[in-house]
Amino acid sequence: MRKCSAAGLDILSTVFKDEILPVLMPLVQVRLALGDDARWEEKEAAILALGAVAEGCISGLLPHLAQIVTHLISSMEDLRSLVRSTACWTLSRYSKWIVQEAQSPEGQSQFDAVLTGLLRRLLDSNKRVQEAACSAFATLEEEAAEDLTPRLDIILQHLMYAFGIYQRRNLRILYDAIGTLADAVGTEINDPKYLEILMPPLISKWQQLSDSDKDLFPLLECFTSLAQALGAGFTQYAEPVFLRCINLIQTHQVAKTDPERAGVNYDKEFIVCSLDLLSGLAEGLGTNIESLVLRSDLPDLLLQCCADDAPDVRQSALALLGDLVKACAGHLQPRLAEFLILAAKHLEEDAKENISVANNACWAIGEVAIKVRNELSPIVMTVISSLVPILSNTEGLNKSLVENSAITLGRLGWVCPEIVAPHMEHFIQPWCRALCTIRDDLEKEDAFWGLCAMVRLNPGGAVNSFAPMCRAIGSWHEIRNKDLFVEIGQVLCGYKQMLSQSSLWEQYFGALDGALREKLAKTYAL
Template sequence: MGSPWTPQEAGVHQICYLLAEVHKPGTDQGQILDQLEQCKAFPDFNNYLAFIFAQADSLPLEVRQSAGLLLKNNLKDQYEGTTEDFRRYIKLALLHAIGNPSKPLRHTVGTNVAVIVGVGGLPTWPELLSAIATCLESSDPHALEGALDALYKICEDTPVQLESEVPGAPDRPSSVLVPRLLRLFQSPHEDAKCLAVSILNLLAGGMPHAMAANLDTYLAGLFALAHDPSTEVRKAVCTGLVQMLQLQPDRLQPHMHDIIEYMLASTQDGDEGVALESCEFWSAFCEAAVDPQTLRPFLGRLLPVLLKNMMYDDFDEEVADVEAAEDAALSGIVPQEEKDQEVKPFIHKASAHGDSGSESDGEEINRWNLRKCSAAGLDVLSTVFGDEMLPIVIPIVRQRLQEGEWRVRESAILALGAISEGCATGLLPHLEDMVTMLLPKTGDARPLVRSITCWALGRYAHFLAQRAQQPNGGLAQLDKVLQGLLAGVLDRNKHVQEAACSALATLEEAAGSALEGRLQVMLEAMALAATRYTRKNLRILYDALSTLADAQRGNLAPHIPVFMPPLIQRWQGLDDTDRELLPLLECFTSLAQALGPAFEPFAAPVFKRCERIGLVASSNLRAMVVQCCQDASADVRQSAFALVGDLAQNCMQYVRPALPLILELARASLDPSMVTGPNMPACNNACWSLGELAIKAQPEELAVVAMPMLERLVGILAAPLGSMPRSITENSAITLGRLAWICPDPLAPHLEHFIAPWCSALRTVRDDVEKEHAFLGLAALLRLNARGGLGGFVQLCEAVVSWHIIRCDGLRHELIQLMQMYRTNLVQVNQWDRYSAMLQPAVREKLTSMCQL
């Protein structure tokens, strides 16, 4: 053991001076930050930061917090290379400050603690577990809240650590902590109650043994807090109940009537946070293995509440943005080209590996609100209850369409679009009337009404196309809808243009030959739009033109003089380095395929430019991809990981020299701090590319990253229901399966800790080759650790029966053998009836038939 480290006064003074200067207005921030960066060269720099942050009580709060935040950033990169003596000093300093009277400092302690646990593991810091356990029973509210904050961040980042073996601990960390957390449900301190519930919600996602053993107490605690005066506590309660509905619906079934009543009341709560969390319940109910009959009697009260919540509120940022654009257009102000940071980098259609919401694209993920959640709930409910919802919904919609308040009219149109698929059969007889009601709204004075009308018409495009084939006036109605959408394409407001172009593309795809006689007027409108649009909407316009080319093929040739001049003019005005070339090139690709020889006059200049800018073979592409995978811009990372996945699919030998680094960059992109709204498309592509790399890699190449990857993927899978988009959850489930398929040995011993959320996610994945890969990985782990499957037996069975057709014979036989093995083994110990009784009747019936049980 080395000598205890002691800070030198001069060093403390110099670093404090730099940290203080950062906060002073008028200073050269870049120079100060450069000096702090240079300090990293000193081995004990982080010790100084820890001392200033945790023990320099006389310094200003902002200086100490800056030291703590800088320490956190440094520890992410430098902790593994720090000497044990210095690690020990930093850990002691953090434990010293965990109960600091300052809440910002306590929270910064928690962030640092989570980083150290994430990098070094909980077993290397047994004092932390002891300190947290002690603080959870402390009467000091600061110590209590500080420990809870640190524990929450650990569970959020690396929940698997709570199942590790910690030296000197009487049991696994979760077994030590869960009973103490449950007792805090009765704490007089609001923050403590809220954090205790939130931590247990996180743990429930992975369902460790300690949670399973205390599940009844946990549920009783949630019920007891359901009417807590604190809105934050009630939000956490709603989150917990929604998650339990997904993970353990059978446990909630006896209380379902009361839970529905509670969630119905909470969805109308005056606090939007409570209303939003409880509104997630309705989608979760429809996706859970629960008898819908339980909810049916409530539809008459529930649906009007959802319709009411679908209105924009008075202070919605989206309303302000759209109305500002409208005012500018009415004033004759020509819209300016968007800045680079306002336009997402172009992603080739086949390389975007996540789906978007029914009404909003990936950019809207970070704007999830009660309006969108209510619309999503109505959409999912319609897929379960179908036409029986119409007698409730349609009268409300009809009445609201006549309202003078535009927000009410807009919400009614949103509702019509939301139920378009689930209530299709019942809506078809009313389609003509509905379209007649909707078409005037394409000219509404309010831009968001015009925009949502275009979106809703796009949702009915498939039915409109079907009717156009019938000799009963359907073609005339299609013409009216087309006119309305083309008016939107040429609308003065860029938000309406965007919605109209997207809906037009949907109609083009659905209507096919029915549009043949209308190509001239369509292409004239699109050509005019090409001269008016700015960069962002040009991309959507190019997509609509590409879709039309794919649908019409040779029919476009006679109209070349209409649409090619503005495209060529745009092409000639772009420099070789302008990224706007990429979407235009993709449009040209579709046009060239559709036009054939008619594209010949344009082929030579296009080919020469492509040849000039596309010299991939002699470029340093691999290094550029690696660099882009760690770019500060989420949009650049999104494109880079899309390319990594494509390269893995088609030329793995090109990627292999950089495989260890690319795998680490993919893992870093799935860090909990990264998996947030603005980063979500990049995280999705990183996750997808990881799966593509896994199935082309060797087991020994994956072995070194298998456990760190597992922690990241399980963190996403075990996140509270509704906190992650479905696309990232399903991508994570598939990627985990692919990783397990190729490299099962390191993962199998830990199966019991993640099988429940993993199988819950696999259940919703559509039947395809990616799902086959995921289940091959699941089977590989079950072969090595069949007992681990019992921790999520219900979810496992639900995942198995989620298949409609298993086309891979080997996989089908293996799943049958595994389920038969479980039945045989459980029968031998008189447990089969108990496990079988846990299954919903429909699941049990299909499992019996499918696996010959």
């Protein structure tokens, strides 16, 4: 009833916003002021209510938040464990404000007090308080990010002390807090003094758990974040972790058809978590993962996983394919055609039902394209035939999948323009529409290199789509790559020259929207 009431209050606050505060706050203030320990339940209810309305009523509460947070910090020291745990949760609901305010000296002092209080509660004697404090700390980590760097020493000491006293349920939450810390501070955690505190107990636990123990899942996820954050710093731990992941994938693939021979019951989650950790290793170690891949069956295993009937296995396998191609494409080369045919198949088949699978397939194809370039030639049109329907029928399709498809098509056009350019007129309009929605970044640059390469080979294929192409070019706020800027300028000048010969330039350019026409004329001196 308490939890349902808090959830109801949360919904009221999101619907009615600050309107509820004149009714709510007098009830809360009276209960917060209670000094009588016999009525501690009323105080806890008031703290719970403040947490419930944190999102919906934040603007109305702003003038009072410094006072509220001060009260919550002291409530974390309450004699009653439920008051302590609820105070931790409610503080987490105001994490964003606490971190924002830390820019001022007063706010900094309060941020330190919140951090210190939560770290103390991590080591509380009550399991429920430990759980609430650990979850609240993970939320604060996400908001504070690199602001935690100066406090890493004390944070890691508390986390590792907790590691020694937590039991199974809370250990899972602790792994999450460690992984979130790695995500938050990134490479700052790659310091020998931090690794000496952090890694030995984690490696010890990793070695203790059997290949069928589900407590491996959160530890695998934790290692994934650590591998990405530590980069080359993870090298000394990489080989046993890599081999364990390979073994877990092999074991559970065998268990799928023959549990007796595998010695465990099949659980796809072991495969998914192992693939994700291998992705983290590939991302963190970069080319340093080559020697490990070379001595393993990973390419064969990965191909099996890319063809798996479970969508989440395919999703993680395709993500690993892209990460491995970036790190060591050479070791996948003998089977790249098979990988790409599978990826193109999933791009087509999963586009509506399993968006994440299709997205990862699309991204992996694009990464392969820019890594192996012309070697992609034999299957480029197979992939294009999967991309064009996504760009042409965007209704009901995921926006990121459409954008990813536009980037990947551009990359294919960049590396194999002689194959793709002759077919431009069949896809250029929907492709340019999709390019308009992509934010300025390196992937958009790749796509436009493809546009320029194809237009140079087949300018006639794009002339009837001149306006959509100009809108795509005009969607850039700023092209930072000077070479690409020059290339796009040459494409537009080329069209001006070509169309002027038949007196059509004024007609084509004049048909553009006035603001776009002005922007292009000024930017590219047309």
